[in-house]
Amino acid sequence: SYELTQTLSVSVALGQTARITCEGDNIGSENVHWYQQKSGQAPVLVIYRDNNRPSGIPERFSGSNSGNTATLTISRAQAGDEADYYCQVWDTTTHAVFGGGTKLTVV
């Protein structure tokens, strides 16, 4: 089965750039999606198909995907960006696979 590995936690200073990674075997050949989940709320899609933003998601959110690592980048981090972030791919055998999640703290 396909597995995705995320760092448990990332800390970023207010106004700086946060990078959250998602590792998987040859993940660069997959479509990677990213979700933001704030405390007590449902997940929200913030990046789809590696680097596309849904309507309403700020341009500060961007994504990249190559080799064995996909990355979610949050520029000019704000206090409101504090959340858990999950990567996800659709695999033909295990279907939807989520990473374990990364807790982003803005200090």
Added chain:
Amino acid sequence: EVQLVESGGGSIQSGGSLRLACAASGFTFSGYEMNWVRQAPGKGLEWVSYINSNGGTIYYADSVKGRLTISRDNAKNSLYLQMSNLRAEDTAVYYCARGDDYGSGSLDLWGQGILVTVSS
């Protein structure tokens, strides 16, 4: 307003059954693939099940195969999850989530979630 609203959750004893429902509004429900995703307390997201737009293709996570059944009624704009032989490890918030327009596997609309608690 485009939204998904889950209902039917609650507390149940181990071995019992429960049926979750997800009501869709604000979009053409019959045109979309749908999924159930769950989140155990303090844990990450776990995909549970998928159904395509006409109900003809269904997938399940190995952890729920044979015990949970996904279905939909396009005439009622509703998605369902029939849960039987429930276990303590099924305790979680259950979300219904819509598949995107591109068939790329992203989940672009989520309900608010409904809590299912299974006691042993």
